[in-house]
Amino acid sequence: MGGKEKRTVFLGDSITEGYGVARGACWVDALPGDNINHGISGDTTDGMLRRFTAHVLNEKPDQVVIMGGINDLSEGKSLQSVQKNLQTMYEQAKRHDIDVVPAVCVMPDYTMLLENDWADFYPGVRKLPEQLDALANWIRRYAEESELVCLDFARFFPKYTRDGYFRYFSDGVHPNARGHAIMGMIAKELLYDTQI
Numbered sequence: 001m002g003g004k005e006k007r008t009v010f011l012g013d014s015i016t017e018g019y020g021v022a023r024g025a026c027w028v029d030a031l032p033g034d035n036i037n038h039g040i041s042g043d044t045t046d047g048m049l050r051r052f053t054a055h056v057l058n059e060k061p062d063q064v065v066i067m068g069g070i071n072d073l074s075e076g077k078s079l080q081s082v083q084k085n086l087q088t089m090y091e092q093a094k095r096h097d098i099d100v101v102p103a104v105c106v107m108p109d110y111t112m113l114l115e116n117d118w119a120d121f122y123p124g125v126r127k128l129p130e131q132l133d134a135l136a137n138w139i140r141r142y143a144e145e146s147e148l149v150c151l152d153f154a155r156f157f158p159k160y161t162r163d164g165y166f167r168y169f170s171d172g173v174h175p176n177a178r179g180h181a182i183m184g185m186i187a188k189e190l191l192y193d194t195q196i
Contacts, residue, residue, distance in 0.1 A: 005032075005033050005034045006033045006034065006062045006063065007033070007034040007035075007036070007059070007060070007061045007062050007063075008031075008033055008034070008035050008036070008061055008062065008063050008064070008065060009035075009036045009038055009055065009056050009059050009061040009063075009064045009065070010028050010035065010036065010037050010038060010039060010064075010065045010067075011038050011039070011048055011052070011055060011056055011064055011065065011066050011067070011068070011089070012038075012039040012040075012043070012048070012065075012066070012067040012068050012103070013039060013040060013041060013042065013043045013044075013048075013067075013068055013070065013071055014039065014040075014041035014042060014043075014174060015039070015067065015070075015105060015106065015173075015174065015175065016028065016037065016038075016039025016065075016067055017037065017039030017040060017041050018037070018039065018180065019041045019174050020170045020171075020174045020176065021175075021176065021177050021180050022177065025177045025180055025181075026039075026180055027175075027180045027181075027183035027184040027187055028184075028187075029184070030180075030181070030184025030185075030187070030188065031184065031187055031188060031191070031192070032188075032192060033192075036059055036061065038051075038055040038056070038059075042071060043068065043071060044068065044071045044072040044075070044077070045068045045069055045072050045081075045082050045085035045086055045089075046072070046077075046081075046085060048066070048068050048085070048089065049085045049088060049089055052089055052092060056089075056092075056093065056098070057092070057096055057098075061098055062098070062099060063098060063099035063100070063101055064093050064098050064099070064100060064101065065101040065103050065151060065191075066086065066089055066090065066093075066100065066101070066102060066103060067103035067104075067105055067151070067153075068082075068085075068086070068105075069082040069086065069105065069132075069135050070105055070108075070128075070132065070173070072085075073124045073127070073128060073131045073132065073135070074122040074124045074125055074128060075122060075123065075124055076122075076123035076124040077124070079131055079134055079135060079138075082135060083135070083138055086102070086139070086142075087142070090102060090142070090146075099148075100146075100148055101148065101149055101150070101151050101191065102139045102142060102143045102148060102150055102151070103139075103150070103151035103152075103153065104135075104136045104139050104140065104150065104151070104152045104153055104154045104155065105132070105136075105153060105154060106153040106154060106157045106175060106179070106183065107132060107133075107136075107154045107157070108128065108132075108169070108172050108173045109165050109166045109169050109172045110128070110129055110172065111166070111172070112166050112169055112171065112172030113125070113128075113171070113172030113173055114172070115172070116171055116172065132154075136152075136154050140152065149190060149191065150190075151186075151187060151190055151191065152190070153183055153186060156186045156190075157179075157182060157183070157186065160182045160185070160186075161179075161182065168182065
């Protein structure tokens with residue numbers, strides 16, 4: 001790359017923050033460059049949009065990786081509201097000459113997810129499979145039409161988890177250390193052309 005290191009902000013929720021894994025074991029930690037992890041557990045795209053100026057624009061990054069929506073949909077918010085929030089963030093970044101990397105979240109292991117005591121308290125959990133699938137397709141389409149790199153964990157994660165998808169999660173939603181290691185490999189390959 002030469003010259004100054006690329007500065008990247010990672011904006012998201014618990015899967016970006018690295019919830020449930022040891023310090024340094026999050027997928028973001030595996031990536032080269034000057035990286036700022038602004039993942040916050042439990043955050044929604046509403047929250048991400050509210051903190052966009054403080055956590056993205058004020059950091060003056062070269063690029064921003066934006067991944068969110070699973071908490072909104074679990075809480076029963078509409079797919080359209082998630083899409084609107086994501087698009088607003090994508091467009092804000094572009095207006096400030098920040099390269100945008102839309103990211104598609106790792107799909108949960110739904111059997112494991114539904115075994116959690118807390119699953120019944122989230123009104124949108126039962127509809128998550130089709131809602132997340134629709135969101136993933138929308139993000140892919142947006143990236144393609146805007147000629148952006150899409151960090152598509154949902155598409156590539158299953159390729160590396162053929163010995164049992166559930167083995168890579170702590171609760172069906174949050175990847176464990178093995179899951180984060182695979183996410184780091186996928187991100188390196190897609191964002192930095194590092195062959196696995």
